[in-house]
Amino acid sequence: MSTFINYLNLSSARWPVFSRALAATFGGYALAIASSLLISQLLMQVTGKYQAIHIGLILTFLVYACAAMWVFSVKTAKKAWLGLLKSIFFCLTVTWLLGKITGVAN
Amino acid sequence: MKWFHTWVGLIVGWVLFFMFLTGTLGYFYQEITRWMEPERPFIEHKISNEALLDIAQAYLIKNAQGVDEWDIMLPNARDQNLRVGWRKPPEPGKKRGKYQQTVLDIKTGDSVESRATGGGRLLYRMHYRLHYLSTKISYWIVGFCSMLMLLAVITGVVIHKKIFTDFFTFRAKKGLLGWLDIHNVLSVIALPFHFMITYSGLLFFLFTYMVLSTNLQMSEDEYSEMRKEIFPRSAHLESVNQPKEMLAISHLYQQVKNTWHTGELNYVEVFAAGDINAQARFVRHETDITYNPEDEVMVSAVTGEIILQKPKEYTVTGMIHNGFFSLHEGHFAGSITRWVYFITGLIGTAMIASGLILWTTKRKPKQLKNPNGPDFGYRLVEQLNIGTIVGLPIAIAMYFYANRLLPLEMANRLNWEANVMFISWATLLLYPAFRPAPKAWYEQLNLAAFVYMALPVVNALTTDKHLLNSISKQDWTLVAFDLTLFAIGSFFAFAAYKYQALTFEKKPIKKVINPRDVIADESLLPLRPMNKENG
Numbered sequence: 001m002s003t004f005i006n007y008l009n010l011s012s013a014r015w016p017v018f019s020r021a022l023a024a025t026f027g028g029y030a031l032a033i034a035s036s037l038l039i040s041q042l043l044m045q046v047t048g049k050y051q052a053i054h055i056g057l058i059l060t061f062l063v064y065a066c067a068a069m070w071v072f073s074v075k076t077a078k079k080a081w082l083g084l085l086k087s088i089f090f091c092l093t094v095t096w097l098l099g100k101i102t103g104v105a106n
Numbered sequence: 107m108k109w110f111h112t113w114v115g116l117i118v119g120w121v122l123f124f125m126f127l128t129g130t131l132g133y134f135y136q137e138i139t140r141w142m143e144p145e146r147p148f149i150e151h152k153i154s155n156e157a158l159l160d161i162a163q164a165y166l167i168k169n170a171q172g173v174d175e176w177d178i179m180l181p182n183a184r185d186q187n188l189r190v191g192w193r194k195p196p197e198p199g200k201k202r203g204k205y206q207q208t209v210l211d212i213k214t215g216d217s218v219e220s221r222a223t224g225g226g227r228l229l230y231r232m233h234y235r236l237h238y239l240s241t242k243i244s245y246w247i248v249g250f251c252s253m254l255m256l257l258a259v260i261t262g263v264v265i266h267k268k269i270f271t272d273f274f275t276f277r278a279k280k281g282l283l284g285w286l287d288i289h290n291v292l293s294v295i296a297l298p299f300h301f302m303i304t305y306s307g308l309l310f311f312l313f314t315y316m317v318l319s320t321n322l323q324m325s326e327d328e329y330s331e332m333r334k335e336i337f338p339r340s341a342h343l344e345s346v347n348q349p350k351e352m353l354a355i356s357h358l359y360q361q362v363k364n365t366w367h368t369g370e371l372n373y374v375e376v377f378a379a380g381d382i383n384a385q386a387r388f389v390r391h392e393t394d395i396t397y398n399p400e401d402e403v404m405v406s407a408v409t410g411e412i413i414l415q416k417p418k419e420y421t422v423t424g425m426i427h428n429g430f431f432s433l434h435e436g437h438f439a440g441s442i443t444r445w446v447y448f449i450t451g452l453i454g455t456a457m458i459a460s461g462l463i464l465w466t467t468k469r470k471p472k473q474l475k476n477p478n479g480p481d482f483g484y485r486l487v488e489q490l491n492i493g494t495i496v497g498l499p500i501a502i503a504m505y506f507y508a509n510r511l512l513p514l515e516m517a518n519r520l521n522w523e524a525n526v527m528f529i530s531w532a533t534l535l536l537y538p539a540f541r542p543a544p545k546a547w548y549e550q551l552n553l554a555a556f557v558y559m560a561l562p563v564v565n566a567l568t569t570d571k572h573l574l575n576s577i578s579k580q581d582w583t584l585v586a587f588d589l590t591l592f593a594i595g596s597f598f599a600f601a602a603y604k605y606q607a608l609t610f611e612k613k614p615i616k617k618v619i620n621p622r623d624v625i626a627d628e629s630l631l632p633l634r635p636m637n638k639e640n641g
Contacts, residue, residue: 032316033316033318033319033322036316036319037319037322037323040323047423049324049328050328050331050332050335050336050421051421051422051423053319053320053323053324053332054332054336054421054423054424054427055423056319057312057313057316057319057320058309058312058423058426058427060312060315060316060319061253061256061305061308061309064253065253065256065257065260068253068257069107069110069257069260069261069264072107072109072110073107073110
């Protein structure tokens with residue numbers, strides 16, 4: 001076991017990079033999905049349901065790209081993970097609240 | 107950010123190179139298919155659309171019995187043959203029948219039996235439907251790579267503060283700086299294209315990649331309703347099983363000519379053929395990036411009257427979405443625009459290649475000082491570079507050779523054309539492992555020059571569709587194809603010559619360079635000397 005841990009070399013500079021790559025790939029994807037929910041909820045009254053959802057979807061790739069770049073620009077991997085989780089939480093909460101207020105189930 | 111740009115680009119650079127190159131060839135996929143089916147007759151000049159429509163209709167009545175949807179594709183600048191297509195009735199247990207297409211010989215009115223080939227279609231489909239992998243897996247891999255491409259484009263702009271000054275900077279004889287400048291110029295010169303092609307490429311599979319979002323927000327029925335709203339289809343009547351003789355399609359065409367005031371025609375779709383509901387939709391060449399309802403006219407094939415149709419209605423977002431598709435595929439492009447697309451695509455391909463080469467050029471001095479020789483990662487990148495940047499074009503040429511040289515009656519011939527291509531690529535990827543890098547570059551560049559220059563010759567030896575014949579028949583698509591092959595060969599020959607001149611003969615000159623000059627130069631650079639941060 002200990003040789004295995006030594007082999008992994010957890011203090012190596014590689015692990016934070018690996019962690020960031022995971023954050024960018026999966027966290028970024030989750031944030032992109034969450035942002036699409038928020039955008040479509042915001043636009044629901046203005047453009048109608050289908051177009052609102054469509055706009056949210058079209059913009060996901062930009063959100064994804066920005067999230068991935070941000071993940072690699074902050075000081076530590078931990079900060080990147082926390083920031084992503086906060087943003088996802090924010091998107092989902094606001095979407096849920098808006099849905100409650102406007103009465104449109106999402 | 108510079109670090110990020112480097113690694114995002116490197117990690118899937120070779121897949122992106124493959125996608126860009128095969129995708130770029132897609133702008134000429136009809137022309138490639140035309141070349142790969144040499145049994146097709148030469149272009150027939152001076153034949154009216156009416157005569158062509160009569161030939162097609164006679165063939166379809168005889169050979170597509172029991173089928174009620176016909177397509178007639180007229181000869182055009184991209185494909186000089188008359189083609190007809192129809193969907194066979196579905197086999198039991200299947201929703202749709204198989205679609206069949208054939209080229210007609212105008213002189214005899216019969217179909218032309220071509221060799222089994224994947225043609226340009228198989229080649230360009232590889233850029234999103236990676237040949238040996240399943241559809242689903244291909245789409246996700248392609249999506250991942252495109253996403254990294256998008257990141258590379260955005261970060262590339264961000265790290266490039268002096269985007270316009272650098273555009274005019276070119277230090278050809280400076281090795282590393284030369285490659286950096288080339289990479290910058292290739293990137294900036296077609297930046298809108300790079301962004302457009304990447305983003306629209308992602309949009310093609312938007313509903314696959316973001317399926318989680320739609321699943322969370324809508325039911326299955328709502329989803330298919332939304333898809334219909336985004337991609338509206340023109341309506342047409344179905345067959346009601348009351349046979350009725352149709353008018354000649356060439357006769358209907360007169361009506362259409364009056365509406366358009368010109369004689370242009372791209373293709374005709376016939377619905378409910380031979381039925382009381384029979385209709386023909388006449389479509390001319392797409393002229394608009396977005397939708398122009400006047401490009402198509404529907405005529406009743408029984409009464410000969412024009413059927414007024416409600417134009418397709420697009421939502422604003424649907425218009426944007428379809429506009430991106432149209433820009434990506436360039437169906438609206440005429441000959442000149444198509445060449446611009448092709449060259450811009452090649453610029454994108456070259457941008458990726460120069461980025462990959464830059465990675466090794468930058469690390470070369472340090473790697474060569476390494477007492478044990480260059481380390482594994484460096485050698486791997488260099489090998490993949492040689493095997494892909496020069497190897498893939500050679501492999502594509504081998505696809506064309508296979509088309510000409512594999513026995514015509516071979517089983518699975520179509521698959522073997524592609525197999526030959528990938529076997530060649532694999533060989534060329536392995537070859538640099540057994541040669542010093544500069545020699546491998548030089549030899550593969552020479553090989554590429556040879557295979558492309560020899561292709562028109564092999565074409566002349568194996569078919570009658572060679573340059574002499576195609577020039578005398580004024581079949582310009584075939585002429586352009588052979589000449590383009592020769593031009594590509596010359597380009598590789600020039601590259602090989604330049605490579606030799608710069609690599610093998612420059613050594614004595616290198617020693618003369620005054621170290622102080624080098625330092626003076628580096629202060630001018632956007633690129634700082636290598637250290638851990640931006641290495």
